[in-house]
Amino acid sequence: MTAGSLPNLPPPLLPYDRIPLVKGLPLVGNLPKFLRDPLANARSLEVHGNAVRSRTFFETLTLLGPEANQFVLHDRDGNFSSRGGWTYWIDAVFPGAIMAMDDPQHRHHRRIMQGAFKRAAMERYVQAMGPVIEQALAGWPAGPMRMFPRLKALTLDIAARVFMGMALGPEADRMNRAFIDTVEASLALLRRPVPPFAMWRGVRARRWLATLMRSRIAGKRAAEGPDLFSQLCQARDEDGERFSDDEVVDHMIFLMMAAHDTTTSALTTMVYCLARHPEWQERLRADAQALPADHLAFADLAGRERTEWVMKEALRLYPPLTSIPRKAARDCSFGGYRIPKGTPVGISPIHTHHMPSIWTNPHDFDPERFAPERAEHKRHAYAYVPFGGGAHLCIGQHFADMEVKSVMHQLLRRWRWRVADGYRMPYQLVPIAKPRDGLPVVLEAL
């Protein structure tokens, strides 16, 4: 600083209404684009900067890039409310979901829930999965079939056995339908439960699931079992507090949905990528065959390095949750703009996962980008966020890792699969990424 000059002060913040606004189509704004392809939608916003206003269901401020992810998810200053972000989408069908709680309530629930994800419990869960996977895969037909519904049925079966401690019988289809209805209700345009529309179907499905869970609570409280339901009934925080019956029901329904829909999405993308890249399928198969046991054990998980790269790459290319909503809980600022309290804010993991400034050839399937020598995901702490981050970081991240590796291990040892030449899987990316066509594959027994 020279004598008499002023220190370099940051430029004053610009008001909210100076943030670029992308109007989109009359009446519907960017909603059709967002529903069709959230990556293309985020790309079209990106040309205006890393903070852009647009209208999907309502006007939302989209913040783009790893710094934005860190600002919103890490949120050391308590600028954002998860409750405010998620309520519109999930409150009618997933009331009491931990994902839609703010502190101090969130911290309290998370501490108790954490008890159901301790190492000893996880070891039991992975052990319980093995026979469920074996039984399901043994019943698959050789030849052409649609992969997505099979994987969805399998992950629901695993969730029922491992989470609820029950083997699914005739109620399997009803439960599957109930979760589909609750998830679909999140995007319902008509938000009131009017028959026969999506919100009504979702609310009705929620009621059925709640009755089912409630009918089992007394048994789970009476005797501790290895399943997650029982762990939730028994789990206590450091002060000895535990969940009420209503809270157990709310958490179980949300956990069952969060666990099986997302892992189905991850497994489907992996199966698709491995069908299009048979050299990788053979590498992973060789790794699976190198282990003596048919079922993966907890101790084997850490050694599944190449499977882990493929899983990470699948979640990078197609994160099951392509965007994460919040609401500004107080006035704050980002990128030189003021963000007033009450502003709906969204970040876009799928956009960050395709930024050429972070990833080499971001659209290519290249699992070795996660190898220690390259570690592209470490170029920024919030470059790779399929599981979110901060206080709401996915509590089931390690469970998902265990489940995906366990299913892949058995799938690779039992079946080889391929897709038709030139096939490209058509994705429906919201609310949770999945194929529009069920992913047709041809299975060949080994």
Ligand code: HEM
């Ligand atoms: C590949 C699989 C999965 C993906 C990609 C995924 C993704 C996510 C993401 C992005 C969030 C953060 C949402 C936010 O910040 O608003 C989240 C939260 C959560 N996930 Fe997962 N998830 C997966 C598997 C699971 C599994 C297996 C479980 C249960 C066993 C689970 C249970 C939860 C719960 C309870 C939360 C809320 C945590 C909190 O608010 O404290 N997820 N997940």
